[in-house]
Every structure is written in C-alpha cells, then in structure tokens.
Amino acid sequence: MKGRQIVLDDYAGREAAALLVDGRLEDLLIDGDGVRPGAIYRARADRPMKGQGGMFLTTPDGPVFLRQVKGLKPGAPLLVQVTGSAEPGKAVPVTGKLLFKSRYAIVTPGAPGLNVSRRIRDEATRDGLLELAHEAMDGTGEMGLILRSSCAEGDAEEIAEDILAMRDLARAVIGDAEGAPEKLTEGDGPHVLAWRDWVEPAEVETGAGSFERLGVLEAIEALQGPQVALRGGGHLYIEPTRALVAVDVNTGGDTSPAAGLKANLAAMRDLPRQLRLRGLGGQIVVDMAPMAKKDRRVVETELRRALKADTVETTLVGWTNLGHFELQRARVRAPLSEVT
Numbered sequence: 001m002k003g004r005q006i007v008l009d010d011y012a013g014r015e016a017a018a019l020l021v022d023g024r025l026e027d028l029l030i031d032g033d034g035v036r037p038g039a040i041y042r043a044r045a046d047r048p049m050k051g052q053g054g055m056f057l058t059t060p061d062g063p064v065f066l067r068q069v070k071g072l073k074p075g076a077p078l079l080v081q082v083t084g085s086a087e088p089g090k091a092v093p094v095t096g097k098l099l100f101k102s103r104y105a106i107v108t109p110g111a112p113g114l115n116v117s118r119r120i121r122d123e124a125t126r127d128g129l130l131e132l133a134h135e136a137m138d139g140t141g142e143m144g145l146i147l148r149s150s151c152a153e154g155d156a157e158e159i160a161e162d163i164l165a166m167r168d169l170a171r172a173v174i175g176d177a178e179g180a181p182e183k184l185t186e187g188d189g190p191h192v193l194a195w196r197d198w199v200e201p202a203e204v205e206t207g208a209g210s211f212e213r214l215g216v217l218e219a220i221e222a223l224q225g226p227q228v229a230l231r232g233g234g235h236l237y238i239e240p241t242r243a244l245v246a247v248d249v250n251t252g253g254d255t256s257p258a259a260g261l262k263a264n265l266a267a268m269r270d271l272p273r274q275l276r277l278r279g280l281g282g283q284i285v286v287d288m289a290p291m292a293k294k295d296r297r298v299v300e301t302e303l304r305r306a307l308k309a310d311t312v313e314t315t316l317v318g319w320t321n322l323g324h325f326e327l328q329r330a331r332v333r334a335p336l337s338e339v340t
Contacts, residue, residue: 001214004202008191009211011220012340017194018216019202025219027198028277029190032085032334035061035092036187038101039082040173043094044181045074056091059181065091079177082187084281085334093331100170101188103196104151104162107170108144119149132156136163143170150199197311223277223336228270234263234289238274240335244283247271251289260289261299268303272310279339281312281331285324300325 005020011030019027043057043064055069057080066072066080080094100107114133116126129147137145145167151159173184188196211217228236237248249267251259267286275284288299296319303325307314317326 004200005205005214006194006198006202007205007210007214007216008194009206009208009216011211011217014339015190016211017190018211018214018219019194019198020214020216023215025216025277026273028216028220028223028336029193029333030336030339031189032339034085034334035082035183036189037082037084037332038099038185039183039187040098040185041080041082041094042177042179042182042184043078043080045069045072045076045078047074057094060183063091064094066094066096068096077178077181079173079184084330084332085279087282087331098170098173100166100173101196102162102166103199104148104154104159105166106146106148107163107166108146109170109174110142111144112142113144114147115145116147117149117151120147120152122152125152128156129159132160133163136160137167140167140171143167148199153201220336220340223274224340228274230263230266230270232262232266234259234266236267236270236274238278238280240278240280240337244285245275245280247284247286249287249289255290257291257295260291261295263289264291264295264299265302268299269306271303272306272312272314275329276310276312277336279333279335281329281333284327284329286327287324 001023003022007018007020010016015031017029018025041059041064043059046056046058046063048055048069049065053069054065054067055072056063057066064080072078078096079098080096081098083093083095086092098109114130114137116129120126129151133145133147137143145163176184205214226237226239228238230236233254234249234251237250239246249263251263300316304316312332313330315328317328319325
C-alpha cells in the first residue's frame with residue numbers, strides 16, 4: 001500500500017506499534033520489561049563513579065546512572081528522567097534535565113523561553129502559535145516551551161490543551177522533589193509514543209490481527225536474523241556482540257570495485273533503518289565491501305543523508321586504519337532480541 005500507515009496492535013502479549021511507509025516497515029516500538037524511557041524518578045544520590053565523572057542514584061526500581069553530577073552530594077534527593085535502555089548488568093541512564101513531551105508541545109523546566117519548530121516557516125502560523133504559547137505559559141517562571149512541527153496542522157484548542165496538560169504535569173512533578181525515592185511518572189508506551197512522535201499524516205490501523213494482516217509479523221521475523229538483502233544485489237550482515245555491533249557489507253558474486261561501491265551505498269541507505277528497527281546502539285563498526293579509497297566520501301555522504309530521517313543521536317566517528325567505518329549511536333531502546 002502506498003503512503004504512511006501507523007499500526008497499533010500487540011506482539012507476543014506486549015503493546016506494540018509499527019510505522020509502514022509504502023508498505024515497508026520504517027519504525028517499530030514494542031513494550032519491554034524494563035523501565036520506559038521518559039519515566040521520571042525522585043532519586044537519591046548514592047556514590048560517585050570514579051574515573052567516569054558520574055554518580056549512581058537509588059530508585060525504587062534499582063540503581064540508575066547520572067553523568068551530570070556537579071555539586072551533587074551523596075544522600076541528596078533529585079529528580080531524574082530515564083533517557084534510554086541499559087545494557088545487561090549496567091544501570092539505566094538518566095538525566096537531570098527533565099522534558100515533558102506531548103504531540104504538540106515540550107515543556108522544559110529550568111530552560112525558559114518560547115520556541116517554535118523551525119520546520120514551521122509560515123510567519124502568520126508562527127505568530128499565532130507564539131501568542132497561544134505566551135497565554136498558556138504566563139507565570140510559569142523558569143519553565144520553557146517548544147512547539148513541535150505537528151502544530152502546523154493542529155487545532156488551536158487541542159494545542160492549547162496539550163500545552164496546559166504538560167505545564168500542569170511539570171508543575172506537579174517539580175513540586176514533588178523532596179522525599180524518599182519514588183517513581184513519579186511511568187513513561188509513555190508504544191501506542192502513545194506512536195501518536196506523539198510519528199506526527200506526519202498517516203492512516204491508522206488498530207485491532208488484533210493488524211500486524212499479521214499488514215505484514216508486520218513477517219517483517220519482525222526477518223529482523224531476527226543477521227542477513228539483510230540489499231537493493232541491487234549484495235547483502236548486509238548485522239551482528240551484535242557484547243562490545244560492539246559488527247556490520248559486514250558483501251557484494252555477492254561480483255567482487256569488482258564498482259560492485260563494492262554499489263553495495264556500500266545501498267548498505268548506508270538502509271543502515272539507520274535497520275539499527276532503529278533492531279534497537280541497536282553503542283559502538284557500530286562497519287566493514288565495507290572493497291572499493292576505491294576515493295569513493296569513501298560519497299559513501300559517507302550517503303550515510304549522513306540517511307541519518308537525517310533518523311531521530312536517534314548518532315555520531316560518525318570516521319574511518320579506521322583498516323578501512324572500517326565507525327559510528328557511536330545512543331541506546332534509546334531495548335534491543336529487539338530482548339523484547340521478542
């Protein structure tokens with residue numbers, strides 16, 4: 001089917017959401033067993049991590065790890081928000097910079113100012129949104145607001161309700177900073193995240209059996225294996241290890257430099273999608289198919305272009321002496337292998 005489809009169903013008894021674009025799986029959210037990213041805790045500072053500049057904190061659900069610890073003393077209470085998933089045996093990462101997100105708005109305690117997404121370019125629309133924001137955020141002091149790109153097509157009343165809901169939630173949480181460790185918000189599940197973050201117009205499919213009917217189950221099954229067929233021939237192999245994610249690009253029968261370049265370009269176009277769907281992050285090492293050294297720039301440019309459509313923070317580290325390409329990618333989700 002052509003166009004965008006958001007599919008809300010469950011997978012193996014877990015709440016799940018899938019984004020299809022022209023029938024191809026582009027994003028996938030499956031609820032896991034761990035704490036959800038976005039959850040907010042009232043935590044207690046525990047002990048510093050020597051050599052890493054961070055500190056372990058105590059929560060009702062176990063230890064978490066905070067990197068920004070300037071002036072923080074053991075025993076002090078503080079509010080933190082979960083930023084991603086943890087590797088096995090490691091503490092969940094958190095931040096002290098809280099964000100309260102809805103479909104239309106992001107309230108930013110401690111970061112005052114009213115901002116409208118740069119993707120909204122119409123001046124009349126921007127002015128109207130800023131006027132609405134000023135009215136809703138009047139008297140909030142050190143709280144800021146970001147109006148998201150979805151506001152361009154949103155109803156003014158719904159946008160105002162969203163802002164007020166996030167403002168009131170932020171006030172309630174900030175006002176509950178003292179006391180014993182406690183989980184203050186749960187974090188959003190896949191269905192809410194799909195509605196919140198997949199903001200471009202899309203047809204929505206719901207109900208039991210939607211995943212099977214629209215081919216999502218088949219796509220998830222394909223993600224269980226390491227091999228990915230590339231357009232134009234060749235294959236991509238993605239294999240997580242404890243230390244890193246190894247990616248190998250193969251041309252197939254044709255081993256010429258031209259075939260290598262073709263396979264590498266196809267691999268870079270699909271790599272961000274594959275990492276996103278598989279929930280993989282950390283250090284990524286790509287072993288490219290053989291190609292001329294002069295072609296490295298065009299391959300890297302293709303990867304940068306593909307990453308523009310990806311929301312996960314990714315740093316391109318560069319080429320190694322052995323000709324591998326390295327990336328560092330945030331771990332924002334649990335690996336697919338842990339939730340299927």
